[in-house]
Amino acid sequence: MGSLHPQVTELPGSSHKIDNGELANLFQAQRRHLEHFFDHLDLAQAADFAQALLDATGAIFFTGVGKSGIVAQKLSQTLASLGFARAGFLSPVDALHGDLGAVFPGDLLVLLSKSGASEELLALVPCARAKGARLLSLTSAAGSSANPLAALCDVNVHLPLQRELCPFGLAPVTSASIQMLFGDTIVASLMAARRLTKEQYARNHPAGKIGKSLIFKVKDVMKKKAELPLCKEGDMIMDQLTELTSKACGCLLVVDDMFHLIGTFTDGDLRRTLKASGAAIFNLTVGEMCNRNPRTISPDAMAVEAMQKMESPPSAVQFLPVVDDHNVVIGIITLHGLVSAGL
Numbered sequence: 001m002g003s004l005h006p007q008v009t010e011l012p013g014s015s016h017k018i019d020n021g022e023l024a025n026l027f028q029a030q031r032r033h034l035e036h037f038f039d040h041l042d043l044a045q046a047a048d049f050a051q052a053l054l055d056a057t058g059a060i061f062f063t064g065v066g067k068s069g070i071v072a073q074k075l076s077q078t079l080a081s082l083g084f085a086r087a088g089f090l091s092p093v094d095a096l097h098g099d100l101g102a103v104f105p106g107d108l109l110v111l112l113s114k115s116g117a118s119e120e121l122l123a124l125v126p127c128a129r130a131k132g133a134r135l136l137s138l139t140s141a142a143g144s145s146a147n148p149l150a151a152l153c154d155v156n157v158h159l160p161l162q163r164e165l166c167p168f169g170l171a172p173v174t175s176a177s178i179q180m181l182f183g184d185t186i187v188a189s190l191m192a193a194r195r196l197t198k199e200q201y202a203r204n205h206p207a208g209k210i211g212k213s214l215i216f217k218v219k220d221v222m223k224k225k226a227e228l229p230l231c232k233e234g235d236m237i238m239d240q241l242t243e244l245t246s247k248a249c250g251c252l253l254v255v256d257d258m259f260h261l262i263g264t265f266t267d268g269d270l271r272r273t274l275k276a277s278g279a280a281i282f283n284l285t286v287g288e289m290c291n292r293n294p295r296t297i298s299p300d301a302m303a304v305e306a307m308q309k310m311e312s313p314p315s316a317v318q319f320l321p322v323v324d325d326h327n328v329v330i331g332i333i334t335l336h337g338l339v340s341a342g343l
Contacts, residue, residue: 072110090102
């Protein structure tokens with residue numbers, strides 16, 4: 001009986017270096033392998049697979065072993081995040097030890113296997129079929145004799161694999177990429193077929209930047225009422241310094257008696273006026289020096305739109321007055337507030 005020799009691991013700081021030319025060749029080779037996949041993929045098979053997922057009335061389970069299992073987990077999570085299908089990952093080993101109880105008649109089981117000969121998946125197939133599941137497979141091996149899984153499933157998609165990028169042709173560095181590319185593209189086709197809206201997508205992504213950018217509106221993050229730095233155009237600039245600084249908005253919102261927006265006066269305007277006018281600033285009103293054509297935004301606009309508007313040419317600004325359809329000030333949204341909200 002043979003024995004394994006202990007692996008010799010070199011310490012950090014070895015003399016081995018990445019060769020830029022060799023790395024470039026590897027990227028070019030991977031590109032050729034992926035182009036081979038795109039050029040030889042059977043679109044009719046892909047369409048049948050996508051339609052099966054689209055028509056699913058039960059849950060959709062993904063399963064696989066090794067790297068294919070990792071891809072299966074990712075695809076199940078992506079599909080579940082869209083909200084129009086119950087999707088999950090089913091470990092083939094755990095399934096044979098009780099987790100198959102989650103599978104009901106009419107459910108779909110998608111089996112990912114480069115070789116189509118994974119023992120764990122072949123053992124799972126008859127058990128899943130006995131539970132009434134419909135079986136779909138994604139494999140790369142050609143020929144039924146070398147790919148028994150394809151022959152056992154209701155739908156099989158052959159994912160054309162020219163070769164693995166691995167120097168030995170063994171590590172699934174190309175096949176796993178192909179599985180991911182195919183699966184994600186199918187998911188995108190389901191989103192298009194279902195006409196999934198941003199609002200529907202956002203319901204399942206309430207946290208993180210993606211969710212917040214799709215959910216938060218200006219009215220959700222704006223300052224309002226007592227927080228607003230308001231003044232009248234006849235107010236003296238020097239009399240409004242407390243209002244300018246205490247509200248921490250970096251500006252004054254100049255309004256009339258009905259709170260219609262007249263303009264804005266910023267702390268930058270204050271510095272420029274002081275530099276240009278000197279002591280004469282004590283005799284100047286806010287209305288004389290304010291910007292009477294400021295950028296504004298609606299309370300129902302998306303918060304991410306406010307950020308884009310702040311950053312747009314000719315120069316970035318730190319705030320936007322929020323006005324209604326009658327140009328009445330109802331709030332102010334600041335860049336600091338957007339960043340604090342996670343946008």
